[in-house]
Amino acid sequence: MKQQSKSRVQQINEIKKLIREPFLFISILVIFYLLIVFVLFPIFQVFKTSFMIDGQLSLKNYRDVLRQSYYIRPLFNSILLGLIVATIGTFVGFVFAYAITRTPMRGKGIFRLIATFPMVSPPFVVALACILLFGRSGIFAGAIGNIYGLTGLTVVETIAYAPTAFLALIGVLQAIDPSLEEAAMDCGASRGKVFSTIIFPLALPGIVSAWLLVFIQSLADFGTPMILSGNYQVLSVQAYLQITGMFDLARGSTLAILLLVPTVIAFYLQKYLLSKKSYVTVTGKPTSATIKNLEWYIKYPIYAMCFLFALIVLLFYGMVVWGSFQKLWGVDSTLTLRNYVQMWKIGKKYIKDSLLLSLIVTPITGILGMFIAYLISRKQFIGRNLMEFSSMLTFAVPGTVVGIGYILAFNNPSFLMPVTLTGTSIIIITLLIFRNLPVGIRNGVAAIEQIDPSIEEASIDLGADSGTTFRKITLPMITPAFFSGLANCFVRSMTAISAIIFVVSGRWNFITVAVLGFVDNSQYAQAAAMSLLLIAIVVLALGLIQLITNRLGKGMQSFSIIE
Amino acid sequence: MKRAYLELKQLTKAFGKGADMVVAVDAIDLEVQEGDLVTLLGPSGCGKTTTLRMIAGFHTPTSGDVMIDGVSVNEIPPNKRPTAMVFQNYALFPHMTVFENIAYGLRIRRESDEQVKEKVARIMNLIGLEGLADRQPRQLSGGQQQRVSLARAMVMEPKVLLFDEPLSNLDAKLRVSTRLEIRKLQQRLGITSVYVTHDQEEAMTLSDRVVIMDRGKIQQVGSPVEIYSHPVNRFVAGFMGKANFLEATVKALEETEIVLEYCTKTIQAPRWDKRIKEGDEVTVVVRPESVFLEESQEDLIEGTVVNSVYFGSQMLYEIEMPDGKVLQAEIADPQDHPQFAKGHTVGLSFKSRSLHVLAKE
Ligand SMILES: Nc1ncnc2c1ncn2[C@@H]1O[C@H](COP(=O)(O)OP(=O)(O)O)[C@@H](O)[C@H]1O
Numbered sequence: 001m002k003q004q005s006k007s008r009v010q011q012i013n014e015i016k017k018l019i020r021e022p023f024l025f026i027s028i029l030v031i032f033y034l035l036i037v038f039v040l041f042p043i044f045q046v047f048k049t050s051f052m053i054d055g056q057l058s059l060k061n062y063r064d065v066l067r068q069s070y071y072i073r074p075l076f077n078s079i080l081l082g083l084i085v086a087t088i089g090t091f092v093g094f095v096f097a098y099a100i101t102r103t104p105m106r107g108k109g110i111f112r113l114i115a116t117f118p119m120v121s122p123p124f125v126v127a128l129a130c131i132l133l134f135g136r137s138g139i140f141a142g143a144i145g146n147i148y149g150l151t152g153l154t155v156v157e158t159i160a161y162a163p164t165a166f167l168a169l170i171g172v173l174q175a176i177d178p179s180l181e182e183a184a185m186d187c188g189a190s191r192g193k194v195f196s197t198i199i200f201p202l203a204l205p206g207i208v209s210a211w212l213l214v215f216i217q218s219l220a221d222f223g224t225p226m227i228l229s230g231n232y233q234v235l236s237v238q239a240y241l242q243i244t245g246m247f248d249l250a251r252g253s254t255l256a257i258l259l260l261v262p263t264v265i266a267f268y269l270q271k272y273l274l275s276k277k278s279y280v281t282v283t284g285k286p287t288s289a290t291i292k293n294l295e296w297y298i299k300y301p302i303y304a305m306c307f308l309f310a311l312i313v314l315l316f317y318g319m320v321v322w323g324s325f326q327k328l329w330g331v332d333s334t335l336t337l338r339n340y341v342q343m344w345k346i347g348k349k350y351i352k353d354s355l356l357l358s359l360i361v362t363p364i365t366g367i368l369g370m371f372i373a374y375l376i377s378r379k380q381f382i383g384r385n386l387m388e389f390s391s392m393l394t395f396a397v398p399g400t401v402v403g404i405g406y407i408l409a410f411n412n413p414s415f416l417m418p419v420t421l422t423g424t425s426i427i428i429i430t431l432l433i434f435r436n437l438p439v440g441i442r443n444g445v446a447a448i449e450q451i452d453p454s455i456e457e458a459s460i461d462l463g464a465d466s467g468t469t470f471r472k473i474t475l476p477m478i479t480p481a482f483f484s485g486l487a488n489c490f491v492r493s494m495t496a497i498s499a500i501i502f503v504v505s506g507r508w509n510f511i512t513v514a515v516l517g518f519v520d521n522s523q524y525a526q527a528a529a530m531s532l533l534l535i536a537i538v539v540l541a542l543g544l545i546q547l548i549t550n551r552l553g554k555g556m557q558s559f560s561i562i563e
Numbered sequence: 564m565k566r567a568y569l570e571l572k573q574l575t576k577a578f579g580k581g582a583d584m585v586v587a588v589d590a591i592d593l594e595v596q597e598g599d600l601v602t603l604l605g606p607s608g609c610g611k612t613t614t615l616r617m618i619a620g621f622h623t624p625t626s627g628d629v630m631i632d633g634v635s636v637n638e639i640p641p642n643k644r645p646t647a648m649v650f651q652n653y654a655l656f657p658h659m660t661v662f663e664n665i666a667y668g669l670r671i672r673r674e675s676d677e678q679v680k681e682k683v684a685r686i687m688n689l690i691g692l693e694g695l696a697d698r699q700p701r702q703l704s705g706g707q708q709q710r711v712s713l714a715r716a717m718v719m720e721p722k723v724l725l726f727d728e729p730l731s732n733l734d735a736k737l738r739v740s741t742r743l744e745i746r747k748l749q750q751r752l753g754i755t756s757v758y759v760t761h762d763q764e765e766a767m768t769l770s771d772r773v774v775i776m777d778r779g780k781i782q783q784v785g786s787p788v789e790i791y792s793h794p795v796n797r798f799v800a801g802f803m804g805k806a807n808f809l810e811a812t813v814k815a816l817e818e819t820e821i822v823l824e825y826c827t828k829t830i831q832a833p834r835w836d837k838r839i840k841e842g843d844e845v846t847v848v849v850r851p852e853s854v855f856l857e858e859s860q861e862d863l864i865e866g867t868v869v870n871s872v873y874f875g876s877q878m879l880y881e882i883e884m885p886d887g888k889v890l891q892a893e894i895a896d897p898q899d900h901p902q903f904a905k906g907h908t909v910g911l912s913f914k915s916r917s918l919h920v921l922a923k924e
């Protein structure tokens with residue numbers, strides 16, 4: 001009993017302290033309001049809609065969906081696709097990561113660039129390339145059978161999401177101290193034994209976590225199946241069609257929840273695994289000795305696989321470039337710039353809108369993300385865990401669910417948001433901010449946690465309050481991470497589709513939606529031209545931000561622009 | 564006349580809740596006189612840092628008070644407290660020059676540019692940082708970084724200066740010279756200081772008074788001499804310097820002497836603890852340097868040499884006593900003394916004045 005009252009005294013003290021820093025106190029309140037309105041409320045609305053029939057709590061929607069094979073099918077399809085893509089993607093990613101960190105392969109920089117390139121383009125660009133290559137009038141028409149279905153989806157999503165696994169696994173493999181391998185070899189273990197007894201067990205949590213990441217991405221992917229799913233129906237697209245085609249909000253919400261459940265489970269499993277892998281030791285880079293003496297029968301198959309994958313990526317993107325200059329795809333291969341002209345005529349507004357909105361969203365997300373990262377990793381306050389949970393939530397929630405949530409939440413005024421947001425730019429801006437926020441926060445938390453807390457304490461000890469300490473000490477030290485967060489956010493904004501497609505309107509539209517529209521009309525050449533423009537904008541922006549950070553952070557630690 | 568300047572009253576800090584609760588600091592009382600340097604000494608995990616951080620305001624006490632200059636500062640956030648801390652890892656701001664680091668607190672206080680420049684220059688001179696004003700922290704050696712961190716705290720002219728193991732990242736030689744400098748500076752400026760360390764030598768050489776802590780509680784407070792010669796219990800005796808513990812029985816009590824029986828022989832020790840009565844079982848603290856060794860004789864306690872190590876300035880013997888315990892003896896100037904080989908039977912006697920008798924715990 002006594003203990004409890006003590007901790008209550010402490011709580012009261014904490015609140016008192018907080019009130020004494022009004023800036024902090026008010027910001028926390030404002031952030032909570034925003035998180036509730038733009039993160040929790042929409043997701044809550046999806047749940048509510050799926051569990052309500054005529055204002056009554058009911059499981060009827062779920063019974064209906066689970067009983068009819070027409071609806072249950074997409075659930076199985078999505079999960080099956082996720083399993084396949086996650087497995088192949090993780091394998092490819094691991095081979096690549098192994099090649100980069102543990103072999104003397106030449107041209108690592110270029111391989112790395114190629115392997116991560118799909119991350120800066122929207123995944124449906126790969127789908128478009130797939131049509132150009134293997135579609136009905138493609139160069140290799142029919143070479144891999146009917147691409148509209150599981151085969152096409154698998155190929156495209158593997159190319160699109162293997163980079164995720166690759167980047168995660170590079171980190172994992174780099175963190176394994178090469179001297180462990182040397183020690184094992186010293187004890188007489190062969191390469192194979194070293195791999196199976198040292199590297200693999202140490203990397204296993206990382207591998208599983210990479211697998212889960214890809215699984216989540218595949219499950220949540222909307223653009224690819226929108227283009228390629230054919231008769232192989234998946235949840236994200238079905239939920240979208242229910243809402244925009246049938247105006248059946250209840251059924252759409254129900255499918256969205258079915259999509260949400262496996263994703264969230266996978267997400268928390270992944271987080272749990274990452275939090276446990278603490279026994280991996282972080283020390284120097286692999287010494288050249290271990291790398292140089294790699295046997296040929298290990299090296300060459302790995303090189304071959306990397307080369308093949310890089311070639312495929314190049315082939316796919318090359319095809320988009322090639323296609324964008326063709327007079328009429330598959331019929332008239334005269335080179336022309338007409339597609340670009342046409343694309344510009346039709347797409348000018350889309351491009352302008354996306355650019356403008358992304359430029360508004362990026363700095364806001366960057367600053368807000370850093371600030372929340374600072375609060376949750378450095379401040380003690382009631383509701384800190386709730387803040388962390390809700391601000392990271394959209395990371396786990398598929399875009400489709402968020403998009404549906406935004407329609408449900410902001411179509412009509414409510415006590416939380418007294419004006420209708422649907423159709424305005426605000427709904428797109430807020431959606432993008434809160435969807436990209438987790439990336440900014442994660443970046444920020446990683447950067448802040450590298451700063452020894454005593455550095456900030458020293459500042460406070462010398463008389464600075466939290467705000468000043470953040471401004472003068474923490475902020476300058478996390479500037480590189482801040483800019484990398486900006487880059488990330490801009491890329492993600494420009495290439496967003498799954499949630500955005502629900503909230504675009506005649507007044508405010510998005511470039512990715514336009515590309516999908518072209519594909520839908522079989523205007524592949526224009527689609528290709530517009531995709532290239534989109535990629536060009538993104539690459540340009542990345543280059544610019546890299547330039548700024550190089551200038552800024554002469555002495556500071558460098559960072560890579562993609563997570 | 565000195566007065567209590569920093570006071571801790573029943574100060575307590577518990578971390579966690581329920582079964583996981585750790586009482587890091589357990590109702591400690593302490594008074595620090597104005598201008599004194601007091602060290603908190605104890606093994607790792609005994610609550611020294613936690614105590615210091617409560618004084619600085621980084622931890623809110625679970626209960627109890629911190630008073631500075633007669634006023635409770637419990638409600639004052641760390642940035643408004645008149646304390647300044649020197650951190651174990653220096654915590655220098657990596658994106659600022661040495662000058663900017665030291666000027667930081669003054670700038671926060673909005674002192675005029677001239678004043679800042681003057682004060683920083685003065686402290687840099689005092690601490691021996693001339694010419695380093697424009698360096699980045701990472702361009703400095705460990706010792707220099709340590710000085711910057713010291714300058715940054717001292718320039719604030721805090722009412723209480725706090726040190727958390729400030730020398731533990733320096734090499735042994737630098738540690739010795741730096742601690743002398745810290746002591747000189749502190750005395751010259753007369754800043755009341757609390758200094759945390761787990762190194763007893765550091766505590767002895769630096770402090771006006773030493774506070775020995777164990778498991779969140781204060782075991783003893785006193786000057787280094789007091790604590791070394793009159794430890795209140797075995798923990799303190801063992802922590803402050805090396806100690807042998809002999810089990811003996813009280814045979815007779817005199818005005819200033821206490822007569823003990825140890826292994827059928829008689830030894831005498833000064834009488835301190837008046838609670839000890841005739842017939843009591845007691846523990847005698849014998850410092851290794853108060854043991855004399857010679858060829859065994861009729862009336863001496865006999866022991867067998869089991870090990871000897873030569874250190875140049877001294878010889879360290881390990882001797883098995885009749886009761887089976889192993890006793891350490893340090894003989895200064897080994898050249899002037901007979902040397903005993905392993906297995907040799909020697910006669911022991913003790914420097915009576917430096918023996919210390921503890922009641923059984
Ligand atoms: N923030 C904290 N949360 C939980 N336990 C803590 C925290 N800080 C210290 N402790 C615990 O309190 C005890 C005292 O710690 P500390 O004051 O750091 O010891 P010292 O500085 O003497 O080595 C230790 O058992 C430590 O594990």
Ligand SMILES: [Mg+2]
Nearest residue numbers: 608611612613
């Ligand atoms: Mg400590």
